[in-house]
Amino acid sequence: MAETSTAVESRPAAAVPAGAELRVAVLGVGVMGAFHVEGLSSRVRGARVTVVNDYAADRAEQVAASVPGARVEADPLAAIDAPDVDAVLIASPGPAHDEQVRACLARQLPVLCEKPLTTDIDSAYRIVQAEAELGRQLIQVGFMRRFDSEYVRLRQLVVSGELGNPLMLHCTHRNAGVPATFDSEMMIRDSVVHEVDVARFLLGEEIATVQVIKGAATRRAPEGFNDPMLVIFETESGRVVTDEIFVRTGVGYEVRTELVGELGSATIGLDHNVVRTGADGRWGGEITPGFIERFGAAYDRELQHWVNAARRGTIDGPGSWDGYAAVAVCEAGVEAVRTGERVTVTMGRRP
């Protein structure tokens, strides 16, 4: 891994004038991007969407038409360069992130990039280096679980020491369905990447090794696909994290995390919606259909933090290093799927 270069002098922040709204370009307005456009336009204060871009022109037109004052820019790089843009939200697919994030850095624009930061370790590291050379933090990565009230509470339990030393983390990540092309690599880079960040966020240390057990596959998966899989991480200090990733359950969105400490354990994700209790002494809840329903409030909180910070010319959330660390673990995870071996995570030096 290449050595990092030293940060040069700090440049002036590209904050908007006091009291002015942050003018945002949104690149990629599929499921996630369209939800963020709605958030910026109606639920979040201090920002407005001025430019919309999508590979699919009709999609861009449709979303721009729903926002007063927004226009379409057909080329994502032209959208980033537009004079009426102070900040960029990237919600295009992962493989497009590298070029788009680098263009934002070149213009020194604050950027909220949906996870994953990029889809390979070298490009993610180059981004970390490029940002460090600017001498200021411009990149926030869309790990929205850090803004979810249940994850925040779990982190507080760790910090307060109420559970004692955290020993293990057990995660479940199930989606009702995904596109047919969503293979094992996507399951790691696009889905498991959330648990990688959750583990780093809750435990406050890096992941050292990754192992993947494939097991029996659901008949919903195309021939040759491994779904579900069990991913096992070991942290630098030797804590174990398990993650069941199952993206074609046909049921709903189930995201649960149990933290096991020396003094007790805590589980989140069991009762996000209505918990029904019956006279028969049984309990049960309703499963949210998808990530928007489960994490809607967290996405908006993430956006509000980003907007507030971007107006001041900084970030307030997971940054490029967090994005890079997660990509590095996923890179090892993809290798673990391919080889069946326990793979050591390789990470560059933090600038």
Ligand SMILES: NC(=O)C1=CN([C@@H]2O[C@H](COP(=O)(O)OP(=O)(O)OC[C@H]3O[C@@H](n4cnc5c(N)ncnc54)[C@H](O)[C@@H]3O)[C@@H](O)[C@H]2O)C=CC1
């Ligand atoms: N934080 C979270 O929980 C979630 C994050 N995501 C992330 O958001 C991003 C988008 O995912 P989805 O909205 O689910 O995908 P999607 O497929 O619904 O939307 C992607 C959109 O980007 C457009 N597009 C493709 N290439 C482009 C390019 N080069 N420039 C601009 N637009 C382009 C497509 O036409 C499409 O409209 C991904 O990075 C994904 O990992 C997605 C779902 C949930």
Ligand SMILES: O=C1[C@@H](O)[C@H](O)[C@@H](O)[C@H](O)[C@H]1O
């Ligand atoms: O980020 C997300 C999607 O991109 C990913 O494909 C899903 O598996 C996750 O549950 C969702 O939160």
